[in-house]
Every structure is written in structure tokens, then in C-alpha cells.
Amino acid sequence: xxxxxxxxxxxxxxxxxxxxxTGLGVAVDAAxxxxxxxxxxxxxxxxxxxxxxxxxxHGGVRYLQQGNVSLVMEALRERGRLxxxxxxxxxxxxxxxxxxxxxxxPFYGIGMKVYDLLAGRYGFxxxxxxxxxxxxxxIPTLETEGLRGGVQYYDGQFDDARLLVxxxxxxxxxxxxxxxxxxxxxxxxxxxxxxxGVVACDAESGREFELAAKVxxxxxxxxxxEVLRMDDPAAPRRIAPSQGIHLVFDRSFLPGDSAIMVPRxxxxxxxxxxxxxxxxxxxxxxxxxxxxxxxPEAREDEIEFILQTARHYLLKDPSRADVKAVFTxxxxxxxxxxxxxxxxxxxxxxxxxxSSGLLTIVGGKWTTYRxxxxxxxxxxxxxxxxxDRPCTTRELHIHGHHEHAxxxxxxxxxxxxxxxxxxxxxxxxxxxxxxxxGLHYRVGQVVWAARREMARTVEDVLARRTRxxxxxxxxxxxxxxxxxxxxxxxxxxxxxxxxEQVRSFTELARAYRLGD
Numbered sequence: 001x002x003x004x005x006x007x008x009x010x011x012x013x014x015x016x017x018x019x020x021x022t023g024l025g026v027a028v029d030a031a032x033x034x035x036x037x038x039x040x041x042x043x044x045x046x047x048x049x050x051x052x053x054x055x056x057x058h059g060g061v062r063y064l065q066q067g068n069v070s071l072v073m074e075a076l077r078e079r080g081r082l083x084x085x086x087x088x089x090x091x092x093x094x095x096x097x098x099x100x101x102x103x104x105x106p107f108y109g110i111g112m113k114v115y116d117l118l119a120g121r122y123g124f125x126x127x128x129x130x131x132x133x134x135x136x137x138x139i140p141t142l143e144t145e146g147l148r149g150g151v152q153y154y155d156g157q158f159d160d161a162r163l164l165v166x167x168x169x170x171x172x173x174x175x176x177x178x179x180x181x182x183x184x185x186x187x188x189x190x191x192x193x194x195x196x197g198v199v200a201c202d203a204e205s206g207r208e209f210e211l212a213a214k215v216x217x218x219x220x221x222x223x224x225x226e227v228l229r230m231d232d233p234a235a236p237r238r239i240a241p242s243q244g245i246h247l248v249f250d251r252s253f254l255p256g257d258s259a260i261m262v263p264r265x266x267x268x269x270x271x272x273x274x275x276x277x278x279x280x281x282x283x284x285x286x287x288x289x290x291x292x293x294x295x296p297e298a299r300e301d302e303i304e305f306i307l308q309t310a311r312h313y314l315l316k317d318p319s320r321a322d323v324k325a326v327f328t329x330x331x332x333x334x335x336x337x338x339x340x341x342x343x344x345x346x347x348x349x350x351x352x353x354x355s356s357g358l359l360t361i362v363g364g365k366w367t368t369y370r371x372x373x374x375x376x377x378x379x380x381x382x383x384x385x386x387x388d389r390p391c392t393t394r395e396l397h398i399h400g401h402h403e404h405a406x407x408x409x410x411x412x413x414x415x416x417x418x419x420x421x422x423x424x425x426x427x428x429x430x431x432x433x434x435x436x437x438g439l440h441y442r443v444g445q446v447v448w449a450a451r452r453e454m455a456r457t458v459e460d461v462l463a464r465r466t467r468x469x470x471x472x473x474x475x476x477x478x479x480x481x482x483x484x485x486x487x488x489x490x491x492x493x494x495x496x497x498x499x500e501q502v503r504s505f506t507e508l509a510r511a512y513r514l515g516d
Contacts, residue, residue, distance in 0.1 A: 001454075002202060004177045005038055006209050012038045013386050014377070015198060015213035017184050017227055020050035021160075021366050022349075023219035024167040024178075025373030025393075031174035032396055033377065033389040038211065039176060040200055042183025044460045046164035048294070049221050050366065051464055052329025054246065054283055055276050057082055057090050057156030057367050059115065071348055073118050075367045079156050082370065083124075086163060086398040088405035088415030092124045093157040093274065095261045096138055096150045098313060105129055105149055108263060112153045125154035138258040141315050152258075157274065160366060161464040162413050165453050169399035181456055187216065187230045187358065194357040195231065204456070214384035217376060218360040221332040222292030231358045238352065238362055240335040241291065245298040246283030247306050248325040248471060249318055253280040260313055271309050278440070279324065279471055282310050289330070296328040297511045323514045325473040334363040351379055359383060370394075410440035421448050435482070436475040441466040446483050450490035458483045458505040473512035480505045 014030045016023045019041030027039045041047070059076035083090045097112075099105045112127035128151070135150040136142060168178055181203040188210060190196040197212040218227040228235040254260070259274035273282045285302040303326065311317045334350050349364030349372045359380055364372045374391045381388050400415030402408075408418035424444050425432045431444030449455035449465035461483050463469040468476040484498040484505075 001172075001177050001179050002182070005179055005182075005211065008036075008038075008177075008211075011197065011212035011214050012036050013213070013384060014038075014215050014217055014380055015211060016040070016217045016219055017198070018219035018221065018223075019045040019164075019168070019178065019180060020048060020219065020221050021046070021164065021167075021369040022050075022221070022361055022364060022372055022376075023217070024164060024171060025369040026217055026219055026361070026376045027171040027176045027178060028167055028174060028396070029370070029373040029377045029391060029393050030380070031171050031176035032392045034175075035377075035386060035389075037171070037176040038213070039171070039178045040182050040184055040198070041180045042203065043294070044180045044457070044464060045168050045178075045454075046161050046464055048223075049329045049332065050164055051161040051470075052246075052327050053160045053366050054244075054272055055157055055160060055274065055281060056093075056272070057158050059118070059155065059367070069118065071368075072115070074371060075365065076115075076118055078368050078371050079124070081394055082158075082367070083156055085396060086158070086166065086401060086415075088400050088402045089163050089166065089398075089413060090156050090158045092154050094125070094138070094152055094154055094258045095272075096130065096135055096142075096152050096258055097261050097263055098135060098139075098142055098150045099148045100146045102148065105151060108151045112151055115153060124156060127151060127153035139254070139256060139260060141253060141255065142260065143313050143315050156367075157259075157276070159277070159413055159467065161467060163398070165465060166399040166415075168454070170396070173399060178454075180454055180460075184227070184230075187227075188212075189356060195354075214386065215380040216358055217380065218358055219376075222330040224332060224360060224362050228354070228358070228360060231354050231356055235354075238335055238360070239292070240333045241289050242331045242333055243287050243289050243296050243302075243328055244284035244331060245302045245306065245326060245328045246281055247303070247310075247318070247323050248276075248327075249280040249282065249322050250324060251275070251278055251280060253314055253316060253318060253322075262309065262313060265309055266305075271306070273310060273313065277467060277471060282306055282318075286331075292330050292332075295508065295511055296330055298326045298328045303514070320514050325470055325512050326514060327470050327512055332362060349375070351375060353379070353383060357383060410442070417452075421445065424448055435466065436468045436472055436479045438475065439466075439468055439471055441468060443482065443486070446486040447490060450487055455487070456491070458487065458501045459508060461487065462505065469509060469512055473509050476512075477506050477509045 013035040014037045016039040030037045057079050097108050130150045132149050184198045186199045188197045201208045262271040265271045269286050352360045402415040405412045405415045411418035425442045435441040449461050455461050455465050462476045480502045484501040488498050
């Protein structure tokens, strides 16, 4: 990929900065239309916000109460398309809103019926009121005192980082060139003052090179303002960053296959408790922060807020000692108005083109990534005077597409790649052993990640090619030396590299553990 990037004769049609959901969506869309596309990320695909979501493909129930019906409808349509295009990663999930007051059943029941109506043919299943007995049958670990019943509805669930890896492979299959660990250090401009490309630096070699492009797309999420200031040092801030945390517990807190949705917490947000990859995921918060950082950390008040709120709804009170992992993401919300509450800021996306022609996409949400990408490429075709070609991604299967991937067991998330992955793991002694005790990942998957999924570091493997860091932070640290050894053999690294990888990953993992 790096050779193809620097050896190109002539400018790229689109050069995308940022390898999160939006950036990779743009790369897939543009490449599928036949444009010449390059994408750069200074770290790894999905290193930031896009791998730290609540793992839901949803229409946004709470946006109904804000009156943002158009966003809800857009998200519901995109939810249905994503389930069709990536069935190996997106599946239906039943949610239950527990009712502890007499008015909650009719109030939330009506809201869910509106949600069903808006979903139309893209619906995942009908909502309905449930008796107290039916609620406890679905979620036996729910707090019983005062429980009157509940409302059920359906949304989608996925593994965000696995989808990112598959989107990168889809973009590559469509002809895009993607390079991780290769950051943009500055923009270049022609004599007319228009952005004409970038200067990039390969983090592994330290080599800098200049790349020409007809359109440069800034899809850097929380770091949008950083790139805008490469274009204009006086550019006003467009992002109002907010962080949200999630706590991960073992499966005993939510042993079934249904999730809990608390429609309004004390900070005005929705709280979810969902089964995910054999664990229980609870979140999230909405805390305004001054500036985005690469590795945001959970604040003590956020941790206590989630623990306290969860105790109101779970029969077994979770404690700090029960937390297997904590992870924190930053929402790239579009700045606006006088409101100080980030919970009230719009989740709609906005496209901004500077006077020098830098195209920036801000805002949005995971579920609508494809629609956002379509909008970006439509604008880029006009801006860069590219051939006007129609979008093809509404029906485009994402890499790994398989209608019955569940038959592959522990390898199901790899979809159509699962048979080859299993063969690799079973082909060498020890490679089929668990990478982390209690998790379904195999030792051989480290090799697969290096050979097939552009993993370059221990973090790439344990945080995103597998989700070990997000499921069991202590277990991931224990596996770091094994991962470093296998990666070193694949990438031709020495002992010093291995030691530094283990050291840096161990330090990184401190923010994912409580009590360290």
C-alpha cells in the first residue's frame, strides 16, 4: 500500500485524512464509483472514536424526544442497509425499557410505536408492552422492587472495530489505497491558494513525502479543528468535544440475550446495559471536555455515575471490583448555539468547504456513516471537477459478508474469511489455543491480523483486530508479550522492538483498568 501511495503518477482524485467510520466510508464510496482514492491515518484505523461506541446500530430513540424525526428516519434506513450489507457483524437485539412508574408503560409504549412506524420496511421487529413476568423472564437479573412491566423494541448491534477492518478491506477491494500509521503533517497549496495535496510522514520509517490530490477530505472526527488550522491558523473551532465512557462486566450481570434501555438518566442521556461478546457493556456518559486527546480517560465521577445508575436497575449491584475494562470515546459534536449541554447538540452531520477548497465532514453518528460518505463524495465530485458518477454503496456487500456466519462459532465475526482463518489457526502447534483465557480469540489470529488486516502493533491486535483490551484489560496485558513475539516474526522486528511494544501497550492499558 505504501509503495502504491508514493509511486502514483499524477494526483489522487480524493485524499482522505482519517481512518475512522466516516473516512473509511468515504474511501469505500469513492473507490466504488471508480475514483482514485488514498486514505491516511496517523495511527490505526478506528484508533479513536469509531472503536469506542456503544456497539449499537440504531435509529436513535432519544432523538424522537428532541423532535429530530428526519435524523431518526435517516438512521433507521441506514440501520436496515447495514444489516443487509454486513450480516456477519450486524444482528438484531431486543431492548427492554423497564417500567417502575404507572405512567411509563403508556408513555414509552407510544414512543416505540412511532419508532416502529418510522422504521417501516426497515424495521427489526415490533415493539410491545410486556408484563412484569415477561420482563423478568427476559432479564432475570433486573431489579424487581417496584417493577411493573416494560416495553420491548428492537435495534441492531455490531462490533465497531471489526466493521472498520472490513470497511478498510472493502475499500481496498474497490481499488483504494489505505495506509495506517502514516499521518498528514501539513497541507500543500497551488499558486491559486487552493489545497493541492498533503505532506505525509510514515511513522515506522520517519520518511516524509508529498502527495497531490484534486480534493482533500478532512474526516478526522474530534481532531477536525487540528486539520482546519493546517489550512488556516485562525480557523474558528467547529467541534464541541464530549466524552462518554463504558464499563464492561462479565456475563453474569446480563446473562440473557436482551438489553436494558434506561430512557432518561440524571445527566439527560440514555443508559444502555447490553450483552456484547460474552460480556455486559454499560454506558454511557456525556461530559464536555476542553479538547480532544488521543487516549481520553474516564473520570471518577463518570465511573461512579454509571455504577450508581446500574445499581438502580440490576439485582446484583456492580462494584469497581467487577469492572473488567473501561473505555472512553470522544464525540465530535458540531459546535453551535448557546447551550452548554453537549447532550443537546445535534448528531446531524455537516459538510464545510473552506475558501481554499478543503472539504471537511463533521458530526454524524456510526449508523449513518454510509449516508455521510455518499454526501461527501457527491460534494467532492463537484469541488474537484471529477466525473459525476452515482453512489453504489446502498447495496454494496461489505468484506466478510455471509448470511449465516454464526455457523462459524468463535470465528463468526470474520464472516466469509472464517474458514481460512480457522485453517490458519489449526495449521500450527499452539495457534488454536486461546490468546486470552476466557475470550474466544486464538493465538493464530495475531498472525492473520498481520498478514491480512494491516496490524502493525500490539495495540492494533489487542484493541481492534481483536477486542481483548475492551473486554479484559488485565488479560490483554498478560497476552502482550505473545502478540509482540508473533508480530515480530511476521514483520521482521527485533527483540528491542518487542520489549518497547509490550512496555507501551502496558502503559496504554492503564487507562482501561480500574485501581491501577
